[in-house]
Amino acid sequence: MVEMLEINSKPYGKVKVSQEQLIHFSEGILGFENSKDYYLLDRNEGPFYWLQSTDLTDLAFVIINPQFFKTDYRLELTPQDFYDIGLLTEKDFEENLLHYVIVTIPPDDPNNMTANLLGPIIINKSNRLGKQALSLNSEYSVRHKILEELERSGGGK
């Protein structure tokens, strides 16, 4: 049986999590280098999730898989980024790589939400190591408008 733990979270108040949801970012998130551990909260059905800091209740990020709104999004990173989270082989990539981008949702205008395509979050789900990497594609913006992208591409279906 998976052991559950109760934590305080920014979006849901008290919430139960398991150790399987705990992701370690050895370099933290840029601007928040001191917080290295986050729970991936999947209470919402998706495509949005919360990344909740374990040590600061007030620190949490909304994340989304970028392919959900931009199907041609590519992770253009250096091999070292993947080594850093223990992804070494092609098999590792296929089986264990998760990737997200951080979303900013303005409180007074949620429809104007933006995603940071330049600094994707990569996670190795087998060892639960994560990293905010820097994309080598400088065309990617840190404030890419999600709804405008969908209008343009129709989600690329």
Added chain:
Amino acid sequence: MGEENNYMLVLARKPNQSIMIGDDIEIRVVDIKGDQVKIGITAPKNITVHRKEIYEEIQAANIDASKTKGETDLDKLSKIIVKKKKK
């Protein structure tokens, strides 16, 4: 990025002169034109090199993102984007 702990070493270099950082990172002034300097960097594969502005942009975006309200209705936003996706 650790600026508060580190001193800045300032060196004068001419085009084609280099500095070494440790044993294996070489920074060379390739060319100078007006107010722009072209810099060549030779470093081992495990060293990543990015323009500082990129760190600063991502940092600023992360700080904004951290201000997203905990009460944000993600299920509602999900519905909006799922609907747009189907259109």
